[in-house]
Amino acid sequence: MPDDATVRSAAREVVANLVSRPVKDSEPLISSGTIDSLSILKLITQLEKKLHVSIPTETLQPDDFDSVELIVETVQRVVRV
Amino acid sequence: MQFNSYSYLFFLLVVVTIFWNLPKKLRRGYVLVISLVFYATWNVWFVLIPVSLCAAVYIIARFIVFQPQKSRRWMWCGVTLVLSVLAFFKYRAFLIANVNVLLTVLGLTTVPWAVAIALPLGISFYSFEAISYLIDVRQRRIAKLNFLDLNLFIMFWPHLMAGPIVRVRELIPQLKFDSKFDTRFILSGVDRLIWGLVQKNVVANNLGVWVDAGFKSQPPGGYTTLDSWFLAIAFGLQIYFDFAAYSNMAIGAAQLLGIKLPENFRCPYHAATPVEFWSRWHMTLSRWVRDYLFFPLNAKFGGAPFPFYTSLIGVMALVGLWHGAGWGFVTWGVLQGVYLVLYRIYESFRQNRQPELAASRISAASWRMFTLLAVTLAWVPFRAGNIGQTWGLLSCMLFRFSAGAAYPKAFYWMTASVALFCAAEPYLVRLLSVLDGAVDEDRRVLMAGRLVARGLVYACGLLLFMVFDQQATEFIYFQF
Numbered sequence: 001m002p003d004d005a006t007v008r009s010a011a012r013e014v015v016a017n018l019v020s021r022p023v024k025d026s027e028p029l030i031s032s033g034t035i036d037s038l039s040i041l042k043l044i045t046q047l048e049k050k051l052h053v054s055i056p057t058e059t060l061q062p063d064d065f066d067s068v069e070l071i072v073e074t075v076q077r078v079v080r081v
Numbered sequence: 082m083q084f085n086s087y088s089y090l091f092f093l094l095v096v097v098t099i100f101w102n103l104p105k106k107l108r109r110g111y112v113l114v115i116s117l118v119f120y121a122t123w124n125v126w127f128v129l130i131p132v133s134l135c136a137a138v139y140i141i142a143r144f145i146v147f148q149p150q151k152s153r154r155w156m157w158c159g160v161t162l163v164l165s166v167l168a169f170f171k172y173r174a175f176l177i178a179n180v181n182v183l184l185t186v187l188g189l190t191t192v193p194w195a196v197a198i199a200l201p202l203g204i205s206f207y208s209f210e211a212i213s214y215l216i217d218v219r220q221r222r223i224a225k226l227n228f229l230d231l232n233l234f235i236m237f238w239p240h241l242m243a244g245p246i247v248r249v250r251e252l253i254p255q256l257k258f259d260s261k262f263d264t265r266f267i268l269s270g271v272d273r274l275i276w277g278l279v280q281k282n283v284v285a286n287n288l289g290v291w292v293d294a295g296f297k298s299q300p301p302g303g304y305t306t307l308d309s310w311f312l313a314i315a316f317g318l319q320i321y322f323d324f325a326a327y328s329n330m331a332i333g334a335a336q337l338l339g340i341k342l343p344e345n346f347r348c349p350y351h352a353a354t355p356v357e358f359w360s361r362w363h364m365t366l367s368r369w370v371r372d373y374l375f376f377p378l379n380a381k382f383g384g385a386p387f388p389f390y391t392s393l394i395g396v397m398a399l400v401g402l403w404h405g406a407g408w409g410f411v412t413w414g415v416l417q418g419v420y421l422v423l424y425r426i427y428e429s430f431r432q433n434r435q436p437e438l439a440a441s442r443i444s445a446a447s448w449r450m451f452t453l454l455a456v457t458l459a460w461v462p463f464r465a466g467n468i469g470q471t472w473g474l475l476s477c478m479l480f481r482f483s484a485g486a487a488y489p490k491a492f493y494w495m496t497a498s499v500a501l502f503c504a505a506e507p508y509l510v511r512l513l514s515v516l517d518g519a520v521d522e523d524r525r526v527l528m529a530g531r532l533v534a535r536g537l538v539y540a541c542g543l544l545l546f547m548v549f550d551q552q553a554t555e556f557i558y559f560q561f
Binding site: 033036037038040041042044045057058059060061062063 | 221
């Protein structure tokens with residue numbers, strides 16, 4: 001199970017890669033239209049690869065990935081190694 | 082009772098006045114009773130449908146919570162129940178008609194059962210809200226609601242008939258009705274209400290007269306290319322102003338009770354791509370479809386092209402079917418899905434091989450033009466009465482060109498004027514917000530002027546509503 005700092009660093013990197021610029025941890029991503037539905041799917045796949053974990057999506061919704069902070073919280077909550 | 086009727090405006094005035102004079106603890110019960118009365122003004126017996134649905138969903142949600150090991154099964158049980166009720170009232174005749182066509186082709190006996198039952202108003206909207214509640218409870222995103230709260234969430238009259246489609250977590254905390262009387266918020270609600278009345282009576286209804294006549298029968302010499310394009314554009318404008326009017330009046334009415342409903346439109350015809358169109362058009366439906374249909378279908382595939390593209394077209398076909406039980410709606414949905422897929426393919430090509438295309442102004446302008454034209458074309462099957470008319474209009478628009486203009490000049494002028502207004506809309510909105518901000522900076526000097534100006538604008542709006550009143554014509558989305 002990756003620690004908080006590792007998840008945060010991976011989330012920042014993946015999001016920055018998707019939006020082609022660095023983002024603040026609290027910046028809204030989905031509700032602001034910064035990333036769309038396809039990017040959310042890519043975000044999950046890239047996070048899984050980077051962190052070597054499986055993110056079960058059955059109980060998740062796009063809003064769970066609305067900022068780097070929320071991504072970290074979501075991954076810590078649901079992740080299985 | 083239509084939103085754009087004198088009786089509704091009087092009803093609203095009385096309801097809101099009593100609401101703000103009631104003790105806070107009585108407000109929830111009061112709003113629920115008013116919502117039930119409002120729904121009963123259409124058909125007393127149909128009140129039983131959303132109330133029974135609430136009762137069933139309430140019981141199933143309890144099972145989801147108290148039997149966590151079987152929560153998935155209970156959730157599906159609830160979703161199936163809600164969809165069955167929706168299918169029975171909305172798709173029964175459509176399904177039987179299509180089965181009968183198939184049986185006739187196969188030379189078998191047709192199914193005789195097709196009892197005509199009117200469509201309960203708002204059923205498509207409150208069904209989706211009930212489903213979102215069940216899924217959210219199962220995902221432990223929200224706590225289960227008590228029966229009164231669940232009824233309030235589903236039946237709250239401003240959004241009951243045609244949305245906005247709300248989520249429990251954004252509406253329930255507000256339905257405590259414990260906010261203070263905020264004059265600025267309430268006045269902003271009145272703004273929305275009056276602007277909705279003007280959009281409906283002045284723009285949508287007047288365009289509707291021409292559109293209805295144009296789609297009812299073709300002119301003696303047949304549709305020309307110009308007529309076909311103008312008819313499609315006029316309907317695109319009519320449905321936008323009609324639904325935006327309803328949404329503004331719903332949001333405005335809720336604001337009069339201190340409730341903020343989510344927005345449904347953001348200048349959709351200014352979208353630069355088909356993807357952006359769906360983030361500006363019927364935004365609460367797009368959000369629902371993304372959260373409860375598209376994301377669960379695609380989450381396991383990580384955006385892989387084949388499942389992504391096929392699900393886009395499939396989901397949009399369902400969105401079309403949600404609008405109405407007819408192949409024209411399905412065709413509209415499939416077309417929207419195809420537009421989205423085309424853009425996604427282009428996007429993927431650009432990212433992988435031609436990143437410089439991203440900066441190309443020609444490419445951006447082409448997509449903007451394509452989006453506008455493609456959305457306009459897709460309105461034809463949505464509105465046309467049958468496949469023959471759809472084909473006739475689309476062929477005239479795209480390749481069977483013919484000169485001439487069969488309709489009176491007023492039709493072309495009106496359509497062009499509304500289109501021009503639509504083009505200027507975001508700039509006007511920005512101008513209004515700038516003016517509003519400027520007023521805030523010097524309250525003492527401008528407060529009196531502001532009140533006078535607001536009063537004048539309200540008077541003009543109400544005058545326009547009365548002058549163009551066509552005795553409470555129905556909103557297009559009420560039939561969905």
